[in-house]
Amino acid sequence: MKISINGKGRISMFLKWFFINFTNFKICKINKKPFCIIDFSSPISFFRILKHYNSPILSGTTGLKKKHFDLIIKKKNPIIYSPNFNIDFFNFISYFSKIEILEEVHNKKKIDSPSGTSIFINNILNISKFYSIRIKNFSGNHKLIFENFFNKTIFEHRSKNIGAFLKGIIKSIFFIIKKKYGYFSIKEIL
Template identity: 35%
Template structure:
């Protein structure tokens, strides 16, 4: 194995995001990246215990410990409970982790923050380039409202749409958008209600709409995705970026330098 090669493992390889990450790694040439491990739940393994990767079959395990010597960075899009378990293992074995899981409790977020003092972590509710550009635009537009003393004259609503099997409501991305607005308002010592509205229907990939309504006018910011490719691509880019980091907690803003 090339000593400069980044060895990846994917948690939830049979899930929606896992399959998209696998597809990208199978179809795009990345000489410095190798998928070297995959884990899934035991129930999922009954249906599929191997994956086809680069003309080879890669065996899937149900326990991260079973592949601990075969990867440098774990990409995890599972669920809060599983991710926290994987995080503790990564800490014990000094492995880096890219976390795309959402729906963490306050206590779980504190655990992630504490463990980031020992290992390098990227935590993001959304890995697409577009949504991270939107977050920056949102920061700027909210700042303009506050500087012009319009903060109390504007109603702000976030409408998010996802597939009907998505568990957390509102979405992690919607909460990230809301937090950007609230943090800017706090700079100007103003508290603002930002309402989130969630739609869960069919197989929607994801749409986020931020609506600023004031007398006689509306400003609407919309981000849509037509597939999960951008999320999967972003998570791989994040893993490559994280490879040189020793400790700390990072976001896609760090990766994309927005």
């Protein structure tokens, strides 16, 4: 199966290495009609893909605006979008409904701050305090904190490396190539 991977960041480079070395997927250029386009790029690049290609799209690009989601909804090709493809993370976040503080730590090369995952968490949980930290050679960490005058309770999810996203990405590829059209989220994969 031919797939195209769009993006030049850590996750895109990791995916190219993984798919070339450990799967039967063939990496091709985006204009060669792949079965699936995997996009971890920038909002500008993602917007271009949405406008010009009709293959199924799997995207984890963060920093998207309303205009991007409006175009996703109008498209006829199947699209799955998630700011985070780590299935274990979604299992973790599903347990919480009233979080007061969110602290995230990512690699200092991560472009967006706060991360798309933290924005996603905030949209679900409506958090009152938010901290975004970038550190060299760090993969990804989200702390959900309940705090009051007497107690502080911390729940933490830490991705040990970017391989944590593989299960969600591979499941998403097989999910999206079976769809004729529509906009989907990682929730449909779980």
